[in-house]
Amino acid sequence: MRLELGKIFIKDVQFSNQTKVENGILYVNKEELIKEVSGDERLKSIDVELARPGEEVRIIPVKDVIEPRVKVEGKGGIFPGFISKVDTVGSGRTHVLKGAAVVTTGKIVGFQEGIIDMSGEGAKYTPFSKTNNVVLICEPVDNLPQHEHEEAVRMVGFKAATYLGKAGMNVEPDEVKVYETLPLLEQVKMYPELPKVVYVYMLQSQGLLHDTYVYGVDAKKIIPTFIYPTEVFDGAIVSGNCVSACDKNPTYVHMNHPIIEDLYERHGKDFNFLGCVITNENVYLADKERSSNYTAKLVEFLGADAAIISEEGFGNPDADLVMNCNKIEEKGIKTVLVTDEYAGRDGASQSLADSTPKGNAVVTAGNANEVVVLPPMKKVIGHAEAANVIAGGFSGSLREDGSIEAEIQVITGATSEVGFGYLTAKGF
């Protein structure tokens, strides 16, 4: 499976009477965008605002971040199972508005939503302070059940990203990157002398607003399976999560999966990257056992010598991470784990809820409990008072002057467990 990713670099975003990309500027026709994403009677109102890097703007509470992409050649379309039909994606050519992002906000759905600051201390922790953001503010009708609220806003985000992505259809990309993974036996033959690597891609699936979707299927209901890395670049995996903002994978991060990108970077040089095994993080023990057994079996079946395993979320899924690690290592396959830590505000507590001596190679994205003060912003898009209730915040987090004192847990993408960010921690 071969995919060309054509990146169109976006330096700025502006409202205009026509949606288009010109000279690296994304122009957005606000009315047309709103019309495009409207129609769900569960939403009372939808508005659009822009937030650019360096501006004194705060977006809160953030539900999801999505990258505008469009399929130019090849089967299927972006977000199969949601926006497009369920054709297999990941081959042909896809254009990306690199540097632009859709951010969804509005009345809080669950407790675990995030903050994006476009400048100041908070901007250092979120990758989305560096993107030109088209912010969709969605307000639900009264008494809308939370799971329906989440679904309605999720769809608005995908629709908006699809609509904006189309503006890049006929634009010549600034950079084209080619990614290719062959069918297993051919891929193995291609670099017979190199060690074989598989990526074990754990998807948050604890349920009750903790959901991830694969081609439209709720990941709770999958048996661990194989996916070509390039399928992910076309939006085959999307977020439906209201999990702690710091370490859930927003749809944007799935689409720009950093571990997949960095594995491709050394593919054919240091190892032979065979592809990804996706698995879930269900809450029942039998599910955990079944999924980790299946994952280990599949990784072995693919002939892997080594694997990277990444977690999504914390606490309960620490057990899935440890089971995956133990069972894969027991088969003689070397592992590196990627996680984050909840070591308490003072950093002195036990970081993970589970542990294994076999997990001797761990990359950490930092302690999510560390406290940060976010300065007041000139403009707040969304609802500032959410700071008092979102995970990592506390009653009184939002101070009178508009500043926020909270754990970095509140910041979208702060401790990305697929290593999208630079934050880490060490022991003192």
Place this chain on the structure above:
Amino acid sequence: MIKVVHYINQFFGQVGGEEKAHIEPFVKEGFVGPGMALNAAFKGQAQIVATIICGDSYYAENEEKAKATILEMVKEYQPDLFIAGPAFNAGRYGNACGSVCKLIKENLNIPVVTGMYIENPGVDLYRKDVYIVPTKDNAAGMREAVPKMASLALKLINNQEIGSPEEEGYIERGIRKNYFATERGSKRAVDMLVKKIKGEEFKTEFKMPDFDRVAPNSPVIDITKAKIALVTSGGIVPKGNPDKIESSSASKFGKYDIEGVFDLTKETFETAHGGYDPVYANADADRVLPVDVLRELEKEGKIGSLHRYYYSTVGNGTAVASAKKYGEKIARELIADGVQAVILTST
């Protein structure tokens, strides 16, 4: 001049050995024993103004009282810095050094430093609270330990930034601090994977703790035939505590004969444990070590027999390494005695 108060035990305070371990804390002006080398290591930047000497047993058995007295003694001198030990591998001394340092840091808010051998039980108990410099397991390591303690102490007093444990030479306190790395996490993961595949040295960013899980044994097939033993970390001992098991950070376990004992009474048994209110255990030690119930089951034929000896230690503040050692020894004896099952009670 930076004023330093130094804490040492009866041995290093040149009072005497184990026979003097019961002495109450007292003060001597200036330095004593290892204080001389420590004072020299400060190279004129700091000076030991007083030394507090306390018996290890006294501290262990009268911790609250000792702490109150020592705090008053230290306050008298208004020091800028407090140093304890080094304690090497002496368990009670290590605990006292850690405990006193924590006390001074919390009450006087001045820098504190101590030194211990990595396996000293005081390390596990106090590494989070205070800086502990790693030392050899005996006093032969004094010459090496003292300059390290002095240099870390000076850094602390001068408000210099304290780097990682490797850079500064202290035992990792287990405090996790965030920082921004030069490469993103995914790249670090791929780099680590390549090193692990090639068998090259790599450094994990998070050391997973080893919980030392024990797989449960298979069930006893016929409990009515089984010989069952009682083992407790609840400190139940014959009245008078014949082996002098310490109330905290036990240095031993006891093995006691209960042949013919059908009930533990307040006249015959008590607890040595210092970590809980002993009133109910002392009134009826069966509450912690259920000899009475097992005797009934034995009579009714529901169990084979109760083993002639029970084993007891104090779990309070006892390092995992010590507990493991006692457990292994007890298990070996039980197996040799043909015991098939053990009831473990804690508090």
